[in-house]
Amino acid sequence: MSELYFKDIPEFLEARVNESLEARTQGIGQFKELGAPDHVHVLKVNTRSSSKEIGTYHFVSGVDASSSASLAAYLNTLSYSLEKSQQWFGKSSGWKVKQAVCCCYNAFSHMDIRVEVKIPGGVDTYALDENGQRHKVDSRIWSEAYMSEVLRSLLYSDESNSRFTGHRRFNPIPNPDAELKFYEAAEELFFLGHTLGSSPDVRVPTHVNNHLVRGIFTYVRQTCRYDGALNLFEKLRVKHPDVSVLLAELYLLMDREVNAVRILYDSIKLNPMSSTVLVIQARFLMTKGRYDLALVCAKRAVHSSPSEFASWATLAKVYMCLENFESALLALNSCPMYAYHEQDSYALPPPAKAHLPVPGNLPKSELVAEDKLGNSTASSEVTDPSLARLPSPSLRGTFAKAYDMLTQICSKVGWDELLHIRSNVFVMEEEYRTQSGQVDAGESDTSSLHPSVRTSNTEDNAATEDEAASDHGIDRPQNSLEATQLTDTIQSKRLCERWLDNLFMVLYEDLRVFTIWRAEYTHFKAQGLTYRKSPVEWEILGDVAFRLHHRVEAVEAFSACFENMFSYKAWKKLLQIYVEDGNLELVLTAIAKLTVSNYRWYQEYSPFLLEQVRNVMSQEGALKMKSVLAATNLEKEVVTLVERLYFDWANVFQIDGYDM
Template identity: 45%
Template structure:
């Protein structure tokens, strides 16, 4: 059985079962859709086998480009000397490329017969076939590019055997991407939006988010400004995107002028209000930012993001009770998983190690001990939070990091009716003294929230300090059950964190080495990050990577090293991640976390300095080859600092 020398491959039990499975699941895809599927049938004499792999970044602008991708696999197969038996070599007989059109909710499919013909058609969720047209091709092309952009860093898409290519490999391709984005921009709401947005709009959807991510991660907002300004002439709400792009370019005066003009024309644009409020917060004008955030709540009271943004501002302003009160009012949405194609169980798989990845000398094998985990760490509920609940938990942990668990509980009892208080209708103030965090009391559960005033709770002058006053029973609100649950999640995080730090302090005071598995350290690092203990998180991640190769730990360290401006350490982390990604078939330079951070360093320090630093680190020739692809991309796309 011949296999591809450098490509992942899943072998089918029954020929074409992966394609049939995809057809059966088409109706379940509700947003951008799953990665593309490339299926081939190989033959040797009368014997046929079916295999496939998932892929993103392939040019889906025409049947010719997709057919070319399939035929390129034939050349790959010819270079592979592997044999299943001595009777003959397998050759590709036919292939099918499946690419989901997220606008029409249909699958575009290109069938190639070698040698022979090419057939192209669309398939709907009922399995019916339709002819293609230029509009469908453009929709499919843009859908494919957006998946490659939006899924580049998505933890849900850390799939085995998922090949990633550059969706926009040249400046000419970028022009085509911008043209397609312009033509289909006002259909972008059909693609859905981030899980924190209840209703996708012309400015809140995966298309607008993809454009901002693509140009924002490379610091090249000029192209985004040009696109959005053309669209602004057709739709006033696009002014929010124009303002964001100008702020990304550090053209604050221009951005403020646009916001002023646009808000005069439409004072109810909550997205624009948020852009202006974020700008004011960045300038330390929290009082004004809060006023704008309140207006945004009035404009879109059913959206989670308006309430969450206001709660976040209250945390920054030290309005603890108001922050809790506002957070409790957030409308929460059920999280829907990303679109994934659940493929049938493969008969066998083939994941070859690519030559440059092996020659990088940075990859190592894991031992069984590396993956042993403390059961208490596995039971932590916070990592399972998704969507609005994960976002709200982030606000709650931010509040806890500023005031501590004791004060948070006092503030909680001040704002919400506790269970005992609800039964007795008294306003007793409870003492919460503990070594480790004490477990919070459950709030009352016959639940009918009263009307919410957006003014800070307590003193009319807005100086809302927990110790200054206590609300009477009639002024309090019932705590939503989901927020009750988040307090319990926070309690578990703090309990485990407190025990770990106490244990670590004890061992260090006795000069005793502490023994934990690499996976334990990785989980403790994530726990520390959730609780906003950055230094402790970095220490844990460093402990993790000394024991095993951990992509997540290396990524967290890359983010931190870039943030603090440590060029050499950033490049070191980037090399480990690049070797890992290349080993697992990621040929994509950009978009992606590694390129984003390397480009940030290039903008700040200049390409010459970054390149010389890398060379001074004396990496292997293979690793240097892989890393220099980022520098070539920076020069090709004229990343700021690439000429320095």
């Protein structure tokens, strides 16, 4: 059956022909923001028996969706791929492509653009709305479809939940001509950007805070090519003065601070209560060490937009820089929390078979330890139940950002001092009971106060774990009060929000795991014994250390994980640590490992990796990078792949350092 499939292209075989297309049609109404990746469906027929048809499908991102011709060109390459596959397996194979369909979601018009290519025959193009009704596709809809496609690639390519099987990913802006097309479409659609939604920490999307703006800045940070964005914002601020804030932010990225400050000054004179401008001012002043002035701006931003997370988060960060941790905790407690919406997707029936070929130009030695999507072929069993049920990895959106700030405070002052600060600013449960005399044994049940944290714990297990943690100096935090009436003696304190109370428990769980691990490790080392964990457990421990800002311990755990398995997550976090340390050889090794994993799973584009390569190249130069890369023990095919995806890209765009 190998001759059925494309060469080097993933495919899922349908149990019933066209069932995946039907599922896509039914799922259009579920898309809330940018939509799901492009869905490519192929109908194949056996030349010996024309009645024998099969349907296969895969997903793709980054294909030029500016016209029916560009999408049809991609579909035609699939037919050529099948011919190559048949030549590989022998000319006796009798399968050919009869029809191919590409489904591309238009996030502006909320319609699915479909291009059907019939071989031989013509091309049929139409748009489907959420009710299944067909519409004609004009030039405006094509422009919207193109921008939707590019934004999905820019914003979702590095998201963990977008790394699913059978998803091909290409660079949506591969050359300067494509860059020009991107900015032209951005200018045309800019004032519709707020309809696309925004990042999870923004309550209400605006003209200057939405997915379109995020995509522009993601691309600018990836390439450091500022001229296109500069011209775009200069044109747009003539129509809408609020765009000036984006121009100021761009000037700050360009390190032209004088221009940025002038624009911020003019903007704040025009609108003294613009929280967006005030937040940018506060962040800029923080980089200059003027925390006193940053505090003024952050407070004004809070008064201007008390319902926005960014205003309160900036205020909390300023207080952290001033080492006023009580005020930082109060500001964090005031942050509004928003529900997190997962990336758009739709339910598909299970395929009859999956075809996931390994690209032929990759060395087997680099793939031996890697299974699907970078999971280990070695044992992934987690023997320690406390590691498997840690709640912190499931935090998303504003909750994840708030938790990161809480861990930063803890890393600066320590757990005991953090609990002391907490008890100074928040009313604690025991304190209220003492004051009010209302003692109820049933109210002391921790699981009722923290259901999201304690659900999986039995009372016996919780007691045992807390006792073990206490032996190592980590005490469980008391419960803060959730009451509406306070006695006069404790009215000066605040009530801790339920979500922040839960985050303290999440932090306690992380600290407990980390402290017990380090104590056990030290004990084993003193006894001359080997401390053993499964590869997945090492990955979890490294993740815990990374979240708690213990970089040395994180490197140690991730390195132990690599001895028996490949971990994409671990390599990505190690890359961030190596970049901070300035170790060029380790940085390039991490980039190569991540690139091989991406390429194995048909993903040739990663904004995160391109940005890292661009940063290193601007500092060290391409020539030095190539020399260090050649001196590593990486396979020749891997070095060639890295040069093709990154150095050739840098040469096309003339990235700083490409000729050094």
